[in-house]
Amino acid sequence: DQQVKQNxxxxxxxxxxxxxxxxxxxxxxxxxxxxxxxxxxEGPTFLISIxxxxxxxxxxxxxxxxxxxxxxxxxxxxPSQPGDSAVYFCAAINYGGSQGNLIFGKGTKLSVKP
Amino acid sequence: DSGVxxxxxxxxxxxxxxxxxxxxxxxxxxxxxxxxxxxDQGLQFLIHYYNGEERAKGNILERFSAQQFPDLHSExxxxxxxxxxxxxxxxxxxxxxxxxxxxxxxxxxxxx
Numbered sequence: 276d277q278q279v280k281q282n283x284x285x286x287x288x289x290x291x292x293x294x295x296x297x298x299x300x301x302x303x304x305x306x307x308x309x310x311x312x313x314x315x316x317e318g319p320t321f322l323i324s325i326x327x328x329x330x331x332x333x334x335x336x337x338x339x340x341x342x343x344x345x346x347x348x349x350x351x352x353x354p355s356q357p358g359d360s361a362v363y364f365c366a367a368i369n370y371g372g373s374q375g376n377l378i379f380g381k382g383t384k385l386s387v388k389p
Numbered sequence: 390d391s392g393v394x395x396x397x398x399x400x401x402x403x404x405x406x407x408x409x410x411x412x413x414x415x416x417x418x419x420x421x422x423x424x425x426x427x428x429d430q431g432l433q434f435l436i437h438y439y440n441g442e443e444r445a446k447g448n449i450l451e452r453f454s455a456q457q458f459p460d461l462h463s464e465x466x467x468x469x470x471x472x473x474x475x476x477x478x479x480x481x482x483x484x485x486x487x488x489x490x491x492x493x494x495x496x497x498x499x500x501x
Contacts, residue, residue: 318433318481318494369455377434381430381431
């Protein structure tokens with residue numbers, strides 16, 4: 276049973292437009308959420324995170340929104356750039372757990388077209 | 390470059406065999422984590438070591454074992470390999486449990 280779901284395997288966006296990547300979770304005990312970005316032949320790299328006590332966190336072009344009642348979070352990238360083309364993983368951790376014990380979604384492949 | 394080094398990059402072996410994957414964490418990081426990524430799957434947490442001691446286990450098979458040595462490098466041992474063990478195995482390290490993970494580039498294991 277998948278506790279973290281990324282229902283869109285892929286997303287294609289034009290350069291300069293907004294990219295919105297979505298993630299749903301089922302476990303109400305998750306209290307911290309992270310997004311990782313992965314390029315081919317490389318390991319995932321940390322992008323941005325959000326605590327369950329917040330509903331928004333922003334870092335430059337990247338913003339993560341959390342809707343706890345809907346058990347949904349989204350990553351907005353504005354404006355999208357070709358270098359953003361990668362696989363994006365949503366991840367969550369249980370209350371009291373370390374970030375190492377992350378539960379990952381299957382990822383969404385973002386393609387940003389020039 | 391994340392600073393986490395994994396060797397080898399690729400490994401091809403036969404069913405029933407045993408392999409060892411190696412990970413050197415970032416300088417100063419005491420925690421090492423192992424993850425498995427099978428085809429079309431997200432990363433599955435296997436095991437966490439902190440300063441030589443096992444801290445948490447995820448969905449790690451009994452055929453798999455790991456250890457972290459005094460110099461903080463870690464090894465993941467996979468034995469009695471099956472075709473379904475073919476996957477990318479990632480190592481990650483962090484300074485504390487609250488720090489973001491830094492992943493290596495993974496070892497691609499192919500079992501034939």
